[in-house]
Amino acid sequence: MSGYARSAEDLPPRIARGMLWTALGLLLLVRLLVWTDDGVPPESMALTAAPYPPLILILMRRWRARPRVRYGALVALAALSLLPFAVIGTGWEWLPWPVAAGVLCVLPIRAALPLFTAILIATGAGGVLAGEAADAWHWRVSATGIDSLIVFSLYALAAMVTDLHAAHDEQARLATLRERLRVDGELRATVDADLRDIAGTLRRAAQRAASAEPGLARDGLREATATARRALAGIRATASGYRAAVPLASTPIRSPRLARLILLAVLLLQAEKAVTRVWVVPRDRPLLFLVIPALTGAIVLFMRPPSPWRVALIALLVVPLAWPGAVLAEPLAGVYQFWGFLIGAALVGMRPPWSWAVVAGVFGLTILLFFFPPPVPSLPGAAANLISEIILAWVVYTLTRLADLVVLLRRARDDLARAAVTAERTRIGRDLHDVLGFSLSAVALRGELAATLVEHDPERARSEVATLIELVERSRSELGSITSGRIRLLLSREVDSALEVLAAAGVDADARVETGALPVAVDTALAAMLRESVTNVLRHSDARTCAITITRGPGGVVRLSVVNDGAASAGVPRLGSGLKGLAERSGGRLSAGPRPGGRFEVVAEFDGPASDPAGLGGDADGVDPVAGVQLGDR
Structure with missing residues (x-):
């Protein structure tokens, strides 16, 4: 370009x-x-x-x-x-x-x-x-x-x-909405189907446990656990796949065609005027063998892409024909109207100072043409002719410039739509991993626990199964919120779930929450960060103890701390991309590292206005008015 x-x-x-x-x-x-x-x-x-x-x-x-x-x-x-x-x-x-x-x-x-x-x-x-x-x-x-x-x-x-x-953002908004609907259908056909399958299997296991059929109940719980693990693997694969860019069909661009057709029509009408001026006098008609080929070649060149060579070739065809050609045969003077088009072609196809040199030269020849051949036009007539030339130059310049602008704007809209869809797919992939990954991990872990309890502690097993069914149903609701971009998590519920899951895994866990009422933004962000932190504890350590502390400090800063042991035996865990992604999107300040005694600590801090929704869900391209809690540097 x-x-x-x-x-x-x-x-x-x-x-x-x-x-x-x-x-x-x-x-x-x-x-x-x-x-x-x-x-x-x-x-x-x-x-x-x-x-x-x-x-x-x-x-x-x-x-x-x-x-x-x-x-x-x-x-x-x-x-x-x-x-x-x-x-x-x-x-x-x-x-x-x-x-x-x-x-x-x-x-x-x-x-x-x-x-x-x-x-x-x-x-x-x-x-x-x-x-x-x-x-x-x-x-x-x-x-x-x-x-x-x-x-x-x-x-x-x-x-x-x-x-x-x-409508600069309209195409991006519509493309993102279409992608949300498509992904929603895709996830309901895969992830939601797995969740329904898990819930149904758990209900049948609960019925068999209540009917004193522990063996069948245990088999059902293990089947549900296996399905949960497969679904979890599928979610991780799907989340990775959603981060890949998707091709979008470009919007058809009609404006260059409109500009080219109108420019061609104007050129043909102007050529018709020059040809008619020669045709009306029978003795001048042989000049048509010069005029028609020259103007035809010039029109073909005018329809070519702008370039200095195009300007030079057009000048060779139309400048000598009008002057000095008009000195020998006055009807040839009608060709000079094409000089205005030549000026426009120079302005769009050449860089200063060369374009301005062409403009000055053509205007100089136009003024010379007013005097040779005679008669000399009056001052208003000469001014009208000169302005007509400016108009024709303006036509070529503006049609080309506006057509280029429309092309660029349409391409920019296509690029914006493509970027918005890619960002939306990335968001859905991350939220899918962050929101449902924990739930399915909990189902797999607690399902195994319930399977071991079904024979010697059936009451507790039934309680675990009931909790798991509730967790799966909640996960189905959260799946819909992921595609809609309106995720809402409750910190109080996540604290309870974290303690239950850690206990099911044999981890001695305690939680201290001293924050009071929190803005929706911070509450959701803390819930998501706690969910991911606990998942990392279970996956990357041999923890036996875990302490969760959530407090509000000076200036309204809310601090989450998750400390677990078992880091030394499992190797020092690294800060996973899930936590980093959550911090980036939800506006948190995140730090993590080993502590004395083989412990590992994750610390997240949040501060921001209560009016801002959480950085989970939505997008930054205007599809939803979503902004994250304000990030701070750390």
Whole structure:
């Protein structure tokens, strides 16, 4: 991508609309200069300019969503365009381009194109009926088409830019929601199915234990334990898989096609004007063997990607033909209108100072062409011709620039959507591991304990099974909260669960909680951190004791400490990625390390406003208004 194209990425909508209003202002200025050059009286000028206010109303952004206003303005525009015929007849430079532009901007494209064509045909027919020469009514048709296409193209592209900026995050939001729904269906077909299977197996085991069938109850508990372990392995594999980026289909980009088609139409209409100027005089028609191939080659080059070589080749085709060619054959002077396109091509295809050198050279040749060949135009006529050249240069420049901007904005939206979906999949994977990993580990561990108790302590076994069924059902509820991005854990419940699971594993555990009421954000973050810390104790140590302490210190800082022994015999455990990920997402300050006596301690601290939800769930791309507890450095 060229440096010019990259710079378009920063172009705001107001600049895009400024390009439209600049082009419209230049068109109106040309009309004013032509009327002045033709000696049109001021009252006739005012009457002739009457259609312009409704056109401006149509082009204003505030009325885009008001169809009644726009259709009413179009009707007024058409009526005011016909009014001068009733007052001053045909003795004025009538160009119905405002009506043609209004039709293109207001009506749906399927209705606008036939009406636009009809307006061009009616313009030519009107010139023929008024007795105009062929070159005069050809010029009128071409000018009407060119001016209206200029306004419509810039209006359409500016509207695209505005809409893309306004809906910058919409594609990412929709892509993330679609991914959530897809993942939700996937998890319900796999993880939720396993959880239902575990719950059903546990219920049948409880019934058999109550029916004095300990052997069948024990087999059922072991089956549930095995299913829990398989589900846990599956969750870890799924969580890892969700962290991989997924390809997304790019949004189709129509704006470059629109810009290219309109630029081609303007080029063809301008070429038609130059060809007609040669054709109307029979003795000059042999010049068409020069004009048609040169303009055809130039149009082909204009449709090629911007480059300095393109500018040089176009200049070789159109500059000598108009000057000094027009000195030898005056009809060739009509080719000079392509010089405006050449200026635009230089501005988009060359870097300063080379582009400015081309601009200065072409403008210099244009002024020279005013004097050679004669006759010398009047000052208003010369100014109108010069501004017309500027308009054509502006068309090439703005159509290319706005088309590039729309491409970049659409690509940026695609990239944002892709990044949002990847971030959402990563979040779901992490939350799946952090939230359900502990529950399934507890089911496996306590299921084994219940299986050993079913014969010699059936009452306690039934109590364990009842607790496990409740835990599995809670896990199913938590599964739904993972995909919705609205995870809510309760610290008090997690403390009780942690003590029960540690006790089931033969760990002598105690907990001290002295915090008072906590914000939802901090409560959920602490619950998740405690859940992951206890899981690490069971997986990475030979702990026999574990102390859990949760206190609120100065400044409202809440501190979680989990200390366990058995670290020395198991080797010094490292700080797992689960804890690190939780700290990063929930906004905690985390530290961990060995302590004297073969102990290991994990410390997490949280501080943040009560209004912030936990950093678990949601995403940072605006799909849900989620922000984590504030992180501090450690």
